[in-house]
Amino acid sequence: MGARVIELENVSYTYGGGELLSDVSVQLQPGSFHFLTGPSGAGKTTLLKLCYGALLPTSGRLSVFDQDISSLDRDQLAVLRRRVGVVHQDCQFLDHMTLAENVALPLMVSGRSESSEQDNLTELLSWVGLGARLEAHPPELSGGERQRAALARAVILSPDVVLADEPTGNVDWEMSQRLLRLLIELNRMGKTVLIATHDMSLIRAAKSQVQARVLRISQRKLHLAGADL
Amino acid sequence: MTRAEVSTLLRGDTRANRVVPPTGYTAHLTLFVAGAMAFLVVFALALALASGRIADRWASELAGAATLRINAPAEQLAAQTEAALTVLGQTPGVASARALSAEEQVALLSPWFGPDLPLDTLPIPQLIEITEGEPGMDVMGLRLRLGAEVPGAVLDDHTRWREPLVEAAMSLRRLGWISILLIGGATAAMITLAANASLAANAQIIEVLRLVGARDGFIAGAFVRRFTYRAFFGALVGTLLGMTGVLLLPEASDAGGFLTGVGFQGADWLLPIVIPILGAAVAFFATWAAARRKLKELS
Incomplete structure (x- = not known):
């Protein structure tokens, strides 16, 4: 892994004639922990999507693991995404599958045998507290269970980076603390973590447990925050 | 697309088939369309093959034969017949010439006038059956000589009515093949629509697969296999039903004419076997193209 996991240099993103992000520059170092905050609609999700190649910058340079993301073809992007675990607020599962x-879906798409990874899968689901829900279908899960399942799916390939978009948006305080502890634990395993959230209490709770950098989006720009927390 | 890519898409990772929900109206639509189209193709194929056989038979059966009709007063009929046979015997390219007997002429006329035809009381012309040899006779030269030596002779080499019949049979054969092509095109169009509908209905699944690092080939493969197998089984059932229908058609007979000859004969029965395979191939390429297009749109 290079010195920077994700690097944005003067990245702008325009959609429908309106500029959502302007001249954003930031570097995520390996093993670092970041919060991305800002009001709803500020562009947090857009920035996260840029980081895993779901969107491409309108201008500027964005590199992930030292690869310019704009120069990758669709298959190369797919392979790159296996090194970036993503947790969405709405989770997105395949409801007809258990x-x-x-959770094993990333193993399947990357061609790895699910049977040989069965122990890891069981262990991972136990780690997120879902060891007893293996055969449940997504519609049967609570909001908190869905978020933890999404986190398990995001990390099953042991990615170098975990991006989480409002992971505590649909859960109560207790569950949000549990998810935060899991993300901090991942960071202690050496993963780079970036959490987009507008929940300032989550950031305050994290400060006592992990050295986190807080980035704030406002007026389409990215600023380093922290003093006001 | 290379053969390896086709093989990978068809075999693929069977676990990947699970990512697309197994039900949905597109499944029934694909099965029904493939089955109905295969059923129609069987009949179009039977029509094309039967038309070809009939065209060939008419062309070959009638090409080497001609008829000479002697219209003369009763007292001159025998003399003119004898003269005509002499001329024909001297004509290069005539393999044989034979005057039909009274019984044979009655047999020819009996379908119209009944079996009790009093031939001897009617002014019926004498018919002479001519069989051509190789390399064939000079029809124009023969007509001129007969005109001079046998005034009551009229030569009919069957061209006048053979050609339109053969042309009609050939046209039917062409129509049969064009129908098969059109059915193939319509099948591809309908399967493309079904595949597009399925891809659109499963957009969220595609988004999830993308999120976890699935390549386009993996996603497209899951849909391609689903539609290819559905089309194959639908076409197989349609083909079997179509072949049963053809089997139940009346067998060819002279009394039945053209309509009773529509069907498969001998090795022709093996040809419908390719229909399910072609149906699957059409579905494979239609779905593959639709999936690639849709995946590009969704990116």
Whole structure:
């Protein structure tokens, strides 16, 4: 892994004639922990999507693992995404498959045998507290269970980076603390973590447990925050 | 697309088939369309093959034969017949010439006038059956000589009515093949629509697969296999039903004429076997193209 996991240099993103992000520059170092905050609609999700190649910058340079993301073809982008675990607020599961199958989906698409990874899968689901729900289908899960399942799916390939978009948006305080502890634990394993959230209490709670950098988006620009927390 | 890519898409990772929900109206639509189209193709194929056989038979059966009709007063009929046979015997390219007997002429006329035809009381012309040899006779030269030596002779080499019949049979054969092509095109169009509908209905699944690092080939493969197998089984059932229908058609007979000859004969029965395979191939390429297009749109 290079010195920077993700690097944005003067990145702008325009959609429908309006500029959502302007001249954004930031570097995520390996093993670092970041919060991305800002009001709703500020562009947090857009920035996260840029980081895993779901969107491409209108201008500027964005590199992930030292690869310019604009120069990658669709298959190369797919392979790159296996090194970036993503947790969405709405989770997105395949409802006709069981929880275990959903969490194992990254193994399937990357051609790895699910049977040989069965122990890891069981262990991972136990780690997120879903060891007893392997055969449940996503519609049967609570909001908190869905978020933890999404986190398990995001990390099953042991990615170098975990991007989480409002991971605590649909859960109560207790569950949000549990998810935060899991993300901090991942960071202690050496993963780079970037959490987009507008929940300032989550950021305050994290400060006592992990050295986190807080980035704030406002007026389409990215600023380093922290003093006001 | 290379053969390896086709093989990978068809075999693929069977676990990947699970990512697309197994039900949905597109499944029934694909099965029904493939089955109905295969059923129609069987009949179009039977029509094309039967038309070809009939065209060939008419062309070959009638090409080497001609008829000479002697219209003369009763007292001159025998003399003119004898003269005509002499001329024909001297004509190069005539393999044989034979005057039909009274019984044979009655047999020819009986379908119209009944079996009790009093031939001897009617002014019926004498018919002479001519069989051509190789390399064939000079029809124009023969007509001129007969005109001079046998005034009551009229030569009919069957060209006048053979050519339109053969042309009609050939046209039917062409129509049969064009129908097969059109059915293939319509099948591809309908399967493309079904595949597009399925891809659109499963957009969220595609988004999830993308999110976890699935390549386009993996996603497209899951849909391609689903539609290819559905089309194959639908076409197989349609083909079997179509072949049963053809089997139940009346067998060819002289009394039945053209309509009773529509069907498969001998090795022709093996040809419908390729229909399910072609149906699957059409579905494979239609779905593959639709999936690639849709995946580009969704990116």
